[in-house]
Amino acid sequence: MxxxxxxxxxxxxxxxxxxxxxxxxxxxxxxxxxxxxxxxxxxxxxxxxxxxxxxxxxxxxxxxxxxxxxxxxxxxxxxxxISRSFQINNIFPEMTVQENVEVVLSAYHGHSRKLFNIASRNAGIQQEAEELLKRLGVDSLKDRRAEVISYGDKRLLEIAMVLATRxxxxxxxxxxxxxxxxxxxxxxxxxxxxxxxxxxxxxxxxxxxxxxxxxxxxxxxxxxxxxxxxxxxxxxxxxxxxxxxxxxxxxxxxxxxxxx
Ligand SMILES: Nc1ncnc2c1ncn2[C@@H]1O[C@H](COP(=O)(O)OP(=O)(O)OP(=O)(O)O)[C@@H](O)[C@H]1O
Ligand SMILES: [Mg+2]
The missing domain is CATH 3.40.50.300 (P-loop containing nucleotide triphosphate hydrolases)
Incomplete structure (x- = not known):
């Protein structure tokens, strides 16, 4: 330990x-x-x-x-x-808060090269994104476009994206x-x-x-x-x-x- x-x-x-x-x-x-x-x-x-x-x-x-x-x-x-917090310009402004986390999760799971069917993979990613957003206290913003949320919330989204790579x-x-x-x-x-x-x-x-x-x-x-x-x-x-x-x-x- x-x-x-x-x-x-x-x-x-x-x-x-x-x-x-x-x-x-x-x-x-x-x-x-x-x-x-x-x-x-x-x-x-x-x-x-x-x-x-x-x-x-x-x-x-x-x-x-x-x-x-x-x-x-x-x-x-x-x-x-080793994952480093990015600056906010790594956030995709036109996507929703949740989609931003899903993009990172998709890339992460893509790397693992596991074969699982697309529907269950997507459902899993969606659920994982929701859980991460909840942990960062920004789940109520999940359907908002990232560009409209506050500076502080953007930084929390950025941390959620960092944590998404486990x-x-x-x-x-x-x-x-x-x-x-x-x-x-x-x-x-x-x-x-x-x-x-x-x-x-x-x-x-x-x-x-x-x-x-x-x-x-x-x-x-x-x-x-x-x-x-x-x-x-x-x-x-x-x-x-x-x-x-x-x-x-x-x-x-x-x-x-x-x-x-
Ligand atoms: N690319 C570089 N070329 C030359 N000198 C550099 C370079 N990057 C940093 N330095 C010098 O190295 C020293 C340490 O800088 P650094 O940016 O790591 O400090 P810091 O602790 O992060 O400071 P701050 O609290 O201002 O962010 C400074 O004297 C800086 O001028
Ligand atoms: Mg510095």
Missing amino acids: TSPILTISNLTKRFGGNAAVSNINLDVIRKETMAIIGPNGAGKTTFYNMVSGRMQPSEGNITLDGKDITGLPPHKISKLG PKLVLLDEPTAGMTPEETRRTTKLIKSLADSGDYTFLITEHDMDVVFDLADRILVMHRGEKLFAGTPAEVKIHPEVRRAYLGEEEDEVTGETSA
């Missing part, structure tokens, strides 16, 4: 002479929610790009479920079970970015219920610290490309170096003393 689904060893990415990601080691445990935080330019997106195959590492290894996936192209990594590891890049406070609360609660179901492993980047502390079982703190700390939210909150580097606090604020 505690075996890692993803193992990162000495992962490094250099652009010219600068290391955007420097010698990161990390295990992501099956069914946990791991958040990656760090100031602007810390290397979070670069790290993500290497895990999803969009960038080749300069050094190091990435292992998914025991298989070395270092440097594989994105479509191969996606087939092997990924081993779900990468969510700032899932609440651009949302209203109400949408953020709702989305956080939904992701938490998905995480609590034990069906998924999440790797999330997020700037909103309330969301991070709500969702994460563990947090990787990056700073200038390096791993500054990895630990539980409670450990991160009290870690003096993290508070200085990331939360931008002065030492006297941490200790509660005031400077003269």
Whole structure:
């Protein structure tokens, strides 16, 4: 149960002479929610790009479920079970919410090359799409055209589409970015219920610290490309170096003393 689904060893990415990601080691445990935080330019997106195959590492290894996936192209990594949240323009605007999920499910089941009759296959896909939309709390919108639903609902639809591929590891890049406070609360609660179901492993980047502390079982703190700390939210909150580097606090604020 505690075996890692993803193992990162000495992962490094250099652009010219600068290391955007420097010698990161990390295990992501099956069914946990791991958040990656760090100031602007810390290397979070670069790290993500290497895990999803969009960038080749300069050094190091990435292992998914025991298989070395270092440097594989994105479509191969996606087939092997790492699914990344897309931007909203991956949604087909003229299709209904439900049809959008069905398209992904059809492609997914197409890959499995099983022979089953078309009617029962379609019925199965329809039912699966409905269940996913229900899990994301957007089933009441299933017959609406995707282009008319709210921004927050589009992002939830996008997560439903990611989950439709039954990924081993779900990468969510700032899932609440651009949302209203109400949408953020709702989305956080939904992701938490998905995480609590034990069906998924999440790797999330997020700037909103309330969301991070709500969702994460563990947090990787990056700073200038390096791993500054990895630990539980409670450990991160009290870690003096993290508070200085990331939360931008002065030492006297941490200790509660005031400077003269
Ligand atoms: N394609 C690239 N070419 C050159 N330098 C890059 C490239 N991509 C990122 N960098 C540099 O790598 C460093 C890390 O960038 P990255 O985008 O990974 O940070 P981040 O943690 O995602 O920041 P943010 O919070 O702003 O999204 C930065 O100094 C950035 O300028
Ligand atoms: Mg980024």
